[in-house]
Amino acid sequence: MKVQFAPINIPLERRLQTAAVLQWVLSFLLLGQLCCGLFVILLYKNYWFLYVPYLTWLYFDWKTPDSGGRRFDWIRNWTVWKYFREYFPMQELFPGFTAYLHTLPYWFRCPFFREYLMSSGAVSVSKQCVSHVLSKKKGGNISVIVLGGAEESLVAHPGSFTLFVSQRKGFIKMALTHGAYLVPVFSFGENELFKQVNNPEGSWLRAVQEKLYQKMGFTLPLFHARGVFQYSFGLMPYRKPIFTVVGHPIPVQQNLHPTPEQIDELHQTYLEELRKLFEKHKRKYGISEQETLIFK
16 A cells, blocks of 8 residues: 655644644544553552542532533633644534533543543433523533444545434433423534545444444444654544534423324424425535435
């Protein structure tokens, strides 16, 4: 394989953007494990004056990820995130609102890493946490939920538009219970950031990945893209633009005890609006007329 190296005379701005994304990749892949390893070392070396206070802190703080988290604006405003956004580039949405990114509760069980994760504004995707976010009396909060999750990551190949949303109805029930508007959102270009090892349904790799998901609640897509100093291989995402389009909010009448039929009806409305959003914008972002969303 011929390796295509990056030019030497790349502007400093672009190098800083690459460095910002590299730290994110390393944090995503390694920081949780390193934090858990550090905690094990503290236990093994019997640094009780460090781990006893922290365990005491964990005891009283364990449910914080389920009750709105603990964000720190000074961390969210680090310059590194500015360069991170400009790498692709991407733009921030909904100024004036407080957005909460809901993620797997698993990550908040990692010592030390949970503190860093919450400081960025991430919270648990548990029912309790979503309810907490949507219960703000004066409004202004946005719950951001990536519906497809681990299952969808296994089909996230370039050019793929398969969404695992057909059986995802918990967020519909939460919207009805709180009378929260549903906002369909789709990002063009996300699946172009990485390539993934071929894993068709029925292959041994797909079987292992699905078994891991069933047992652990997460899985490991084998992705690859470019490197830091060359463009041929590595774990850095490709420098591709991401276009996020936002549909019209779907009004939801509060219903504390929605029936399955009411949930199904609103779920179908959401899927229809999501498909309309995709069809409206796909040609603008280079998607052929024949392509459409596939719901699983």
